[in-house]
Amino acid sequence: MKRIKIKELLSSSPVGSDVTVKGWVRTKRGNKNIAFIALNDGSTINNIQVVVDIPDFDENLLKDISIGACICVKGKLVESHGQGQAVELNAKEIFLYGKADADTYPLQKKGHSMEFMREIAHLRFRTNTFGAVFRIRHAMAFAIHKYFNDKGFFYLHTPIITGSDTEGAGEMFHVTTMDLNNIPKGENKTVDYSTDFFGKETNLTVSGQLEGELGAMALGDIYTFGPTFRAENSNTPRHLAEFWMIEPEMAFYDIRDNMDLAEDFLKYLIRYALDNCKEDLEFLNSMIDKNLLERLNFVISNEFVRLSYTEAVDILTAADRKWDYPVGWGRDLQAEHERYLVEQHFKRPVILTDYPKEIKAFYMKQNDDGKTVKAMDVLFPGIGEIIGGSQREEIYEKLLARIREMKLKEQDYWWYLETRKYGTAPHSGFGLGFERLILFITGMSNIRDVIPFPRTPKNAEF
RNA sequence: UCCUCAGUAGCUCAGUCGGUUAGAGCAUCUGACUGUUAAUCAGAGGGUCGCUUGUUCGAGUCAAGCCUGGGGAGCCA
Numbered sequence: 001m002k003r004i005k006i007k008e009l010l011s012s013s014p015v016g017s018d019v020t021v022k023g024w025v026r027t028k029r030g031n032k033n034i035a036f037i038a039l040n041d042g043s044t045i046n047n048i049q050v051v052v053d054i055p056d057f058d059e060n061l062l063k064d065i066s067i068g069a070c071i072c073v074k075g076k077l078v079e080s081h082g083q084g085q086a087v088e089l090n091a092k093e094i095f096l097y098g099k100a101d102a103d104t105y106p107l108q109k110k111g112h113s114m115e116f117m118r119e120i121a122h123l124r125f126r127t128n129t130f131g132a133v134f135r136i137r138h139a140m141a142f143a144i145h146k147y148f149n150d151k152g153f154f155y156l157h158t159p160i161i162t163g164s165d166t167e168g169a170g171e172m173f174h175v176t177t178m179d180l181n182n183i184p185k186g187e188n189k190t191v192d193y194s195t196d197f198f199g200k201e202t203n204l205t206v207s208g209q210l211e212g213e214l215g216a217m218a219l220g221d222i223y224t225f226g227p228t229f230r231a232e233n234s235n236t237p238r239h240l241a242e243f244w245m246i247e248p249e250m251a252f253y254d255i256r257d258n259m260d261l262a263e264d265f266l267k268y269l270i271r272y273a274l275d276n277c278k279e280d281l282e283f284l285n286s287m288i289d290k291n292l293l294e295r296l297n298f299v300i301s302n303e304f305v306r307l308s309y310t311e312a313v314d315i316l317t318a319a320d321r322k323w324d325y326p327v328g329w330g331r332d333l334q335a336e337h338e339r340y341l342v343e344q345h346f347k348r349p350v351i352l353t354d355y356p357k358e359i360k361a362f363y364m365k366q367n368d369d370g371k372t373v374k375a376m377d378v379l380f381p382g383i384g385e386i387i388g389g390s391q392r393e394e395i396y397e398k399l400l401a402r403i404r405e406m407k408l409k410e411q412d413y414w415w416y417l418e419t420r421k422y423g424t425a426p427h428s429g430f431g432l433g434f435e436r437l438i439l440f441i442t443g444m445s446n447i448r449d450v451i452p453f454p455r456t457p458k459n460a461e462f
Numbered sequence: 463u464c465c466u467c468a469g470u471a472g473c474u475c476a477g478u479c480g481g482u483u484a485g486a487g488c489a490u491c492u493g494a495c496u497g498u499u500a501a502u503c504a505g506a507g508g509g510u511c512g513c514u515u516g517u518u519c520g521a522g523u524c525a526a527g528c529c530u531g532g533g534g535a536g537c538c539a
Contacts, residue, residue, distance in 0.1 A: 033496045051497080067489095084499045108473065108489050109500050115531060116473070171537090207539090232537055233463060245539060324535085335535075388539065433539030446532090458530090 007043035022072045049088040068100030121462050132280035133442050143272040148223045156215040156222040158208030164412045171231035172203035204229035216249040217419045223248040237446040242455040249429035255374040255391040258428035267300045273441050289443030305346045308354040332359045342379045350379045362402045365391035389430020396420035
């Protein structure tokens with residue numbers, strides 16, 4: 001008999017039908033005559049209750065069916081005699097795929113801390129919380145592709161190994177095949193990369209943006225969605241050394257179009273989760289964050305506030321409170337400032353634009369005032385910066401001047417500059433941190449709990 | 463990297479002013495119970511008190527250093 005997934009079983013199998021289910025035991029309880037097994041196969045957060053007439057089965061088999069064991073059950077679907085569920089499965093045959101020694105299996109029926117779960121990341125998928133989180137993570141990845149595909153964007157695969165540093169900012173992971181115990185040195189005792197695999201210094205990408213722009217200058221609208229690496233020694237609940245980022249890049253979009261897209265995109269994703277991950281979100285709302293559903297609904301039904309950096313500084317200066325870090329035009333906004341704007345002053349997502357050029361990247365479109373650039377940061381409650389983007393500088397001379405002002409290596413950007421030399425066009429784009437989106441959607445509080453196997457300083461287990 | 467808090471049974475934690483043999487709940491094991499819902503009830507086993515050094519007659523408790531983890535900050539998505 002063909003196996004049926006529990007999600008399908010619960011939604012569409014008629015009472016009285018004979019079915020086969022396969023899954024992992026969540027709990028077993030009962031007495032010497034009858035046992036109840038809560039079985040889960042990951043297809044849904046819901047379990048099927050398997051009812052076992054103990055005299056009909058081998059005693060040793062039943063002993064081995066403990067929490068974590070994997071079994072196949074054939075039986076008849078019936079209306080439940082108990083209260084907790086509509087239907088249950090009366091077992092006729094049970095096959096044990098793999099037992100889970102109750103003495104050593106780390107998961108129990110009762111609560112575990114998130115910290116403990118991180119130590120058993122290979123098993124934490126088997127909990128309600130992580131099952132819900134990773135089903136939602138999948139749904140969001142799918143929705144991202146659907147959103148862009150429906151809008152005529154093309155998914156562009158930008159390189160993971162790069163020969164250039166996107167912004168000159170941020171530590172990168174070196175990629176090499178050199179023998180680290182015997183690194184060839186050239187003149188001045190510097191490393192001689194000419195003998196390395198690529199014949200030059202290479203790193204893992206910190207952003208696909210620059211390559212993404214090359215694609216946008218021909219395909220029109222593109223997006224990337226791939227792994228991104230930062231070797232920064234960041235130890236916070238919002239940073240990973242390896243994370244996933246979505247970077248759309250659009251020809252002929254100005255900063256306003258860019259903001260419109262970012263807001264529409266985020267609201268689409270939240271709505272997609274509400275429509276397609278209802279049960280998982282309800283579980284997270286009840287167990288992880290009591291305000292989750294309310295917050296998600298609030299965000300999709302209200303306009304994001306849009307204001308300039310200069311206006312934000314005015315608000316912060318006028319605010320009746322003390323800052324750990326001083327507020328002033330030209331200084332970068334600190335976490336406490338962003339939080340104040342989002343969580344107290346406006347109480348909704350905020351898009352900040354037109355930052356001083358000194359605190360932003362070289363490629364951002366310079367405003368006529370000579371002081372600011374067309375940058376935009378989308379700030380979310382509890383998360384901080386979830387999106388960072390800008391209109392790009394498309395005028396060759398201005399871009400080159402900025403590269404020189406910031407003392408970047410001009411020759412490293414020859415191909416980037418050529419897009420401004422040949423058929424340049426106004427264009428814009430942004431980057432969305434995928435895990436930060438998942439944090440917001442799930443209500444989880446630590447980014448290490450929304451990626452299957454987190455990479456952070458001093459941790460690359462699994 | 464900085465600040466701060468923590469590390470005691472498989473898990474979550476208590477442990478008073480430094481004092482005899484370090485406790486609880488859950489989990490595990492044994493037994494009871496004819497429909498359970500984190501099942502319930504009774505009993506049992508289970509400890510290098512993160513590591514090292516020191517102070518002391520005596521250290522889970524005090525001190526120093528280190529390791530690991532949480533929270534906050536910086537960097538950023």
